[in-house]
Amino acid sequence: MSLSRSPDSDPEIFALIGRTPLMPLRFGPEGLTIYAKAEFTNPSGSIKDRLALTILQDARARGLLRPDTTILECTSGNTGISLAMVGAALGCRVKILMSDTASVERRHLMRHFGAEVQLFKSTRGYQTGIDLSLQMAAADPRYFLPRQFENPLNALDHEEHTGPEILTQMGQQVDAFVSGFGTGGTITGCGRALKKRNPAVQVIVMEPAEAAMLSGELPCCHAIEGVSGGFVPPLLAGAPIDGRLKVTSSEALAMTRRLAREYGLLVGTSSGANVCAALQTARRLGPAARVVTILCDRAERYYSTSLFESPPPAARAEPEVSLAIGI
Numbered sequence: 001m002s003l004s005r006s007p008d009s010d011p012e013i014f015a016l017i018g019r020t021p022l023m024p025l026r027f028g029p030e031g032l033t034i035y036a037k038a039e040f041t042n043p044s045g046s047i048k049d050r051l052a053l054t055i056l057q058d059a060r061a062r063g064l065l066r067p068d069t070t071i072l073e074c075t076s077g078n079t080g081i082s083l084a085m086v087g088a089a090l091g092c093r094v095k096i097l098m099s100d101t102a103s104v105e106r107r108h109l110m111r112h113f114g115a116e117v118q119l120f121k122s123t124r125g126y127q128t129g130i131d132l133s134l135q136m137a138a139a140d141p142r143y144f145l146p147r148q149f150e151n152p153l154n155a156l157d158h159e160e161h162t163g164p165e166i167l168t169q170m171g172q173q174v175d176a177f178v179s180g181f182g183t184g185g186t187i188t189g190c191g192r193a194l195k196k197r198n199p200a201v202q203v204i205v206m207e208p209a210e211a212a213m214l215s216g217e218l219p220c221c222h223a224i225e226g227v228s229g230g231f232v233p234p235l236l237a238g239a240p241i242d243g244r245l246k247v248t249s250s251e252a253l254a255m256t257r258r259l260a261r262e263y264g265l266l267v268g269t270s271s272g273a274n275v276c277a278a279l280q281t282a283r284r285l286g287p288a289a290r291v292v293t294i295l296c297d298r299a300e301r302y303y304s305t306s307l308f309e310s311p312p313p314a315a316r317a318e319p320e321v322s323l324a325i326g327i
């Protein structure tokens with residue numbers, strides 16, 4: 001299967017999705033460089049614009065989006081915002097099922113795009129909402145389910161677009177790729193594309209230390225919103241993973257704040273967590289290593305979360321100013 005984008009009849013906004021910049025971030029004292037793919041520059045603010053576009057374009061081409069169709073998805077937020085944006089541009093109704101623990105800004109953004117948001121009490125993470133969406137679709141055939149956690153188009157899109165973009169931007173030279181997982185689409189698709197070019201590329205998965213399920217630990221609460229949602233998604237089974245790294249919520253929060261204050265990057269907590277894990281990888285591989293990671297989304301959707309609870313940076317000691325007042 002091959003995924004094509006942007007036929008002439010597409011809404012203009014679609015042309016802004018993907019082809020994101022890749023930025024070198026230099027960590028001075030250690031002499032390390034991390035190459036960060038700036039997915040927060042997608043028009044709705046996250047990497048999820050890619051899968052929303054691909055899955056809904058595919059549904060449209062197959063005649064599955066009819067005038068009475070409602071797009072229904074369970075999401076921690078970013079996919080909901082992206083589906084709401086792409087759905088709005090296509091003139092489709094969108095309904096999002098979201099855990100009541102996801103940040104309130106995300107709900108506002110989805111509603112701003114005209115989507116309906118239904119909250120559920122999160123007892124088993126994403127699984128609660130996924131089960132609910134399946135029940136609703138079984139009872140009403142007008143629902144179309146993108147099924148981001150298992151839809152192969154999600155990983156395929158990263159394999160055909162995000163991964164090749166990274167290779168082009170890195171001059172085909174990548175030693176390691178580091179990413180957390182929500183659906184697993186990013187690490188599965190990018191991992192496959194990079195391994196196809198060079199099987200020696202190391203694909204490293206980042207997990208919150210408090211919920212390192214791939215390392216055999218129980219799912220638990222963590223503050224890295226958007227990743228490790230309490231279950232191992234089916235898409236991840238196809239990921240070519242070479243290693244796992246744990247990052248604590250407090251390390252992720254501290255790095256996310258550092259990215260803002262030292263690099264001017266307004267990104268969410270999973271981006272900070274990815275950079276922490278990428279730095280651990282670069283320390284292991286040495287300063288010449290070309291380690292790539294993902295800056296998944298923008299910081300503005302985290303105002304109500306612990307990311308913005310930090311104390312302001314220590315006030316700079318200014319020299320005392322004495323005013324010479326003219327007589």
Ligand SMILES: Cc1ncc(COP(=O)(O)O)c(C=O)c1O
Nearest residue numbers: 181182183184185186226270296
């Ligand atoms: C903030 C954030 N970071 C990282 C990811 C991981 O992406 P993927 O679903 O492709 O595994 C997601 C998506 O769930 C996300 O919303």
